[in-house]
Each structure stands twice: as C-alpha cells, then as structure tokens.
Amino acid sequence: MTTETRHFIELSEILAFEQECDSCHVRFLFELDRERRLSVTCPACNADLVSGDKDLEHLRTFIASLQYLRGRGEDLKGLRFQIEVLNTDGSKS
Numbered sequence: 001m002t003t004e005t006r007h008f009i010e011l012s013e014i015l016a017f018e019q020e021c022d023s024c025h026v027r028f029l030f031e032l033d034r035e036r037r038l039s040v041t042c043p044a045c046n047a048d049l050v051s052g053d054k055d056l057e058h059l060r061t062f063i064a065s066l067q068y069l070r071g072r073g074e075d076l077k078g079l080r081f082q083i084e085v086l087n088t089d090g091s092k093s
C-alpha cells in the first residue's frame with residue numbers, strides 16, 4: 001500500500017513572512033496583522049531586498065490581497081493551500 005501525506009494551511013494560519021538580506025543575512029519579519037511597509041532596501045547594509053519595481057508591485061499586491069482575504073474569515077473557511085514540508089536537510093519528505 002502506498003500512502004501520501006499532504007500538508008495544507010488556511011489563510012488564518014499565515015501570520016507573517018520573512019525577508020532575508022542576501023548580503024548581510026539579517027532577517028526581517030513582516031506580520032500581516034500589523035501595519036508595516038515592505039522593506040525595499042536592507043536597513044542594516046542598504047542592499048536591495050527586492051530586485052525590481054515589478055517584483056515590488058507584485059509583492060505589495062500579494063500582501064494586500066493576503067491581508068484582505070484573511071479578514072474575510074468565515075466566508076472563506078474551508079479554503080486551504082497545499083504546502084511542501086521539507087526535511088531539515090532540505091530534502092522532500
């Protein structure tokens with residue numbers, strides 16, 4: 001018998017996202033429930049965190065959509081997204 005484990009998350013389970021600077025590896029946490037602007041440059045070393053205006057525009061739209069949809073609560077209950085869970089060495093489960 002073959003079994004397959006699938007992992008799903010609901011919008012309410014997405015609490016934040018993290019940005020990590022490629023240059024100095026400082027990490028920034030963006031909590032979706034708190035007003036905070038997406039960082040374009042690293043406050044620690046001033047390196048670009050987002051490569052271009054188009055990427056920045058899409059990220060801002062994506063974040064705004066996430067914030068809006070999370071606020072819809074019960075109306076979207078039952079909507080789940082499949083995620084991939086990797087082992088600590090980066091391999092697939």
Ligand SMILES: [Zn+2]
Pocket residue numbers: 021022023024025026042043044045046047
């Ligand atoms: Zn940096």
